[in-house]
Amino acid sequence: MRVTITLLALFIIVIMLISIRHEDKTRSAVPDCVDLRAAVWLRYQTSKGEVYVHLYLVKDYKNASQVPMLYVVVEVKEHNCAHTYSGYLFLHNRTMIDEGLGWYKFPLQIPRGLQVEDHVLLYSNLDFKITGYRILDISLDDGRRYSLKCLVLRRGEDIMFFDSFSGVFIKGDLRIGERKLYAMLKGTNLVWRTEQYRFHVDWYKLREYAKEMNNTIVGGVKVIVKSIGRSVLGRDIYAFILNIEGSYAAVVLGGVHGSEIVSSTVSMRLVREFLEYKELLKLLASNRMKLVVIPMLNPDGVEAGKIMPEDYFLLYSRANARLIDLNRNFPYRLSYTGGESRACTLIHSEIHPLPEPEVKALMKFLLTIDNMVFFMDIHSGALTKVVIYPLGVRGLDYLMRDLAENVASVIQYDCAFTGPIGQSYWWVYGALKRPALLLEVYRGEDSYFEIYNPSNEEEIENIVQEVVKVLRYIIDNKEFIMRYLEKLSEQR
Numbered sequence: 001m002r003v004t005i006t007l008l009a010l011f012i013i014v015i016m017l018i019s020i021r022h023e024d025k026t027r028s029a030v031p032d033c034v035d036l037r038a039a040v041w042l043r044y045q046t047s048k049g050e051v052y053v054h055l056y057l058v059k060d061y062k063n064a065s066q067v068p069m070l071y072v073v074v075e076v077k078e079h080n081c082a083h084t085y086s087g088y089l090f091l092h093n094r095t096m097i098d099e100g101l102g103w104y105k106f107p108l109q110i111p112r113g114l115q116v117e118d119h120v121l122l123y124s125n126l127d128f129k130i131t132g133y134r135i136l137d138i139s140l141d142d143g144r145r146y147s148l149k150c151l152v153l154r155r156g157e158d159i160m161f162f163d164s165f166s167g168v169f170i171k172g173d174l175r176i177g178e179r180k181l182y183a184m185l186k187g188t189n190l191v192w193r194t195e196q197y198r199f200h201v202d203w204y205k206l207r208e209y210a211k212e213m214n215n216t217i218v219g220g221v222k223v224i225v226k227s228i229g230r231s232v233l234g235r236d237i238y239a240f241i242l243n244i245e246g247s248y249a250a251v252v253l254g255g256v257h258g259s260e261i262v263s264s265t266v267s268m269r270l271v272r273e274f275l276e277y278k279e280l281l282k283l284l285a286s287n288r289m290k291l292v293v294i295p296m297l298n299p300d301g302v303e304a305g306k307i308m309p310e311d312y313f314l315l316y317s318r319a320n321a322r323l324i325d326l327n328r329n330f331p332y333r334l335s336y337t338g339g340e341s342r343a344c345t346l347i348h349s350e351i352h353p354l355p356e357p358e359v360k361a362l363m364k365f366l367l368t369i370d371n372m373v374f375f376m377d378i379h380s381g382a383l384t385k386v387v388i389y390p391l392g393v394r395g396l397d398y399l400m401r402d403l404a405e406n407v408a409s410v411i412q413y414d415c416a417f418t419g420p421i422g423q424s425y426w427w428v429y430g431a432l433k434r435p436a437l438l439l440e441v442y443r444g445e446d447s448y449f450e451i452y453n454p455s456n457e458e459e460i461e462n463i464v465q466e467v468v469k470v471l472r473y474i475i476d477n478k479e480f481i482m483r484y485l486e487k488l489s490e491q492r
Ligand SMILES: [Zn+2]
Pocket: 257, 260, 327, 379, 380
């Protein structure tokens, strides 16, 4: 009898282990996070009334936890009575601490990038399976109409439809506490920037490209793609390394501000441009130059920006998921404060913030690169196209100015300088003592998205060619840069 029980127990443990492994396998592919932010609201119509969902910023959240969380309030209105539920939502893993909702795994936004056959946990760890796609036409009460490609999730009798672009629950069986309601999305302040993202890369497309290119040999040049670390919400930050055998390195950074997605799009296309044109690859190889491109330092900002309401687009997509502006977060002479850091009140209020995970990852990675001869950080939204260089702390700044002016004249940009206010290029210049510039590549008008990002092929391609020109200039003038580096190192 005892043997039987022991065997049975062993059998159960083995089954549990297998199922845990199975779960890991199905879900580790995409980070299990949500990309909603405070001030977002959703309104669903049900057969008996309505369900309102409001998301709020948790007071003092920065002191309370390193983990970003929201306060969720759910109002259920049926006939003449209303019930209110609430809870705390952890953004990095969709888990909740709630009172009465019965939501341990947030059921209103699933992770993006899921596919048919994947499993998703909702409510109190109920396992839903994705069984297919369905196009749903929805009309919101503000007059907006969307045709959404939805994922169909099923578990027993329950069926739920989630939009594949936003991850948001659109319609189906909704469980709130003891209730089960059939709900349909009727109102929200979220905005679908599906059209704009036809031209631009997002984190999921970048991840696909990273997988595709890793460990390939193109035109005799070896390409390695690696994750240099993860964002606050668990997304990999990719670095593309072309001609890994090269003795010198030029580094291009994009997507520090998620609102400036053009910088990520251009960075990714830059990699493609080098890999498609043999002449550019030859240029790298013959100069023993390695090209390192990090297209998206702030994937959580990018993913938030795809759906944030217009009023909150800049705030939430510029910063990371803890609302810190990464380009005010690099630890070099941060006590020098500049104007722009005050642009968004929630962003970077501390004078000496600790580096965020994204910043830490980049710093650590750059420290491993031997002979970095050039660093360039791409941004957009400044009033003109401009090359910005560091000035104000050391005697050799004038050489940096010369380099910046030459680069600017090659691509017909303006030239300007800043002091250190926590930007990546200032840290590279000041702390690593390497030549570093910032490129402001685009300025548009109308909506916040359009101010920062072009929505046409021609303009994007144009910027890619400008960045290529800068890199050609750097490679052609390697000698000047080497002499400059020697002078910099003498100064230590
Ligand atoms: Zn920027």
